[in-house]
Amino acid sequence: MPISTLDGKPAWKHRTSRQSLALWAGWLALVALFVFTWQVMTKDTNWEYVLDAPTVAADLGSRMFPPRWSYIEKLWWPMWDTLNIATLGTLIGIVIAVPVAFLAARNTTPSLYIARPIALFIIVSSRSINSLIWALLLVSIIGPGVLAGIVAIGLRSIGFCAKLLYEAIEEIDQTQVEAVTASGASRAQVIDFAIVPQILPAFFGITVFRWDINIRESTILGLVGAGGIGLQLSASLNVLAWPQVTMIFVIILATVVVSEWISAKVRHAII
Amino acid sequence: MPVTDIGAAAPRRWKRPPILIRDWRWRIAIYGGGLIYLVLAIASTEVKWERVYRGLDRGWLFIQGFLYPDFSSRWVDISQGLVESLTMSVTATVVGIIISVPIGVGAARNMAPLPVYLACRAIIAMSRALQEIIVAILLVAMFGFGPFAGFLTLSFATIGFLAKLLAEDIEDIDEAQAEAIRSTGASWVQLVNYAVQPQVMPRLIGLSLYRLDINFRESAVIGIVGAGGIGATLNTAIDRYEYDSAGAILLIIIAIVMVAEYSSSHVRKWVQ
DSSP: OOEEEETTEEEEOSSOHHHHHHHHHHHHHHHHHHHHHHHHHGGGOOHHHHHHHHHHHHHHHHHHOSOOGGGGGGTHHHHHHHHHHHHHHHHHHHHHHHHHHHHHSTTTOSOTTTHHHHHHHHHHHHHHSOHHHHHHHHHHHHOSSHHHHHHHHHHHHHHHHHHHHHHHHHTSOHHHHHHHHHTTOOHHHHIIIIIHHHHHHHHHHHHHHHHHHHHHHHTTGGGGTOSSHHHHHHHHHHTTOHHHHHHHHHHHHHHHHHHHHHHHHHHHHHO | OOOOOHHHHSOSSOOOOOSSOOOHHHHHHHHHHHHHHHHHHHHHOOOOHHHHHHHHHHHHHHHHHHHSOOOSTTHHHHHHHHHHHHHHHHHHHHHHHHHHHHHHHHTOTTTSOHHHHHHHHHHHHHHHHSOHHHHHHHHHHHHOSSHHHHHHHHHHHHHHHHHHHHHHHHHTSOHHHHHHHHHTTOOHHHHIIIIIHHHHHHHHHHHHHHHHHHHHHHHHHHGGGTOOSHHHHHHHHHHTTOHHHHHHHHHHHHHHHHHHHHHHHHHHHHHO
16 A cells, blocks of 8 residues: 655555556547547437427326226237247247257357357347347238247347256356266266256246246337237327326236236245 | 064155155146146247248358357458447446436435435336346437437346345445444444445445346347447348348357456455
8 A cells, every 4th residue: 555755744545646546537538439439429419309308208198197097908818929939939049049058058068169159149149139139020022920020039048048057057066966876877867867957946946037038128128029018009100199008018017017026926936 | 662664665666756746636737737838938929931931041151150250341341340349338337327326325225314215216116127138129219319318228128237236235234334434423424335335345346246247238239229339230231131240240259258257256355
């Protein structure tokens, strides 16, 4: 800790002058970056629209309330579709994620230099593309409908589940594996009796966690035509039927809260 | 001493205990319920297989577009979308952090009185419950199309994420250090500055970098509802069936996310 002399007495300082200069330069660079990006971003912004926003917001609010409660009768079937998209998509995702995770985990992968990088690439590409983008692609490939939503959710879930699962596999207790191996077990038996029981709670926890996220994401997939309640949302937005939009928002919010509650309960029971 | 024949008492074959649910009645009920649900769900899913079959050539085109991406013919649109996305995520992260720090401090029970705590927690809950896309729809309706609405959306989403994790981190700090600062007669501001800030700063930096990464990923999505960024470009490319340009955009997104993830994990290691 640097000590300088001030009026003949030692004075305590937190940082050396070089450190504080570097810190100051870092903050300056950050502020400069922010100002620069702000300039670039708002280059084409129409400020009249922005300044007008409070009146627009008030107008929008008056149109959105009260929600059209009777519209709920038309929402049950899309909600069922939404639930199916999330659940079936999660199942597809987790089924594919398990082998990928075993290929990606350092201690179970058959080859560190071929299988593991491929598995990691699958995980990264699935994780970096949002389910809405997958849905956009799939709708244009296999046509609009629930199936596109299910596959989109499935593809997105692979990366997430495989990443968490392979981290769980890498963290297992190695002594159990050694014990089972010492009994003369084959490779498949080692996985079945030594690894699977250790990662099973994590596996179910991840599945339920992802299911919760998928419910949230599947409510909006319909915006690009992939089925579910989002289709109703998109239709209502297109005709500017704001009371119906509010009703759909209420339903989505309620679903998200319920699914989060269920997932928290189940995870609490397992772990 | 009575001798018991252990070998005779123990069963010859070991049976593996059932997974998770020990009671067989519960097991049957849960598995059976799951099976019935699955049958109902799959039966009620309408799939037009004929349409899927027709789409296979397009799927093949898309895979080809991924393998031979076309960066050049739409480069002007792609670069503009990228610039919008990147600037949107940087500004939204910075503004989000600036707003979420006071909210995060207010939402920590050991730093704030109950009314402030409840108010801050309510803000966090609201920001987390509303998804980006829904917020983007509303903000685009209010502020017009373009990256400004996207910037506001991402800032709003950043607040809920960062403030919640920051508040949890503040609640977990080492109380002894706070006690030591308090005993010197420090004010509340000094307490935050000298006892809390040094303890949570490394994690705050890590979380901010992580959120920058998430914001970039999200910026690719909210463009679909008109909030600017690379998502708008991607949407146009897919609508025109230009799969080679779409493949190029997706590869760029994957590359940027990979670079961001890799470098942020390095920075986090270096900070902590």
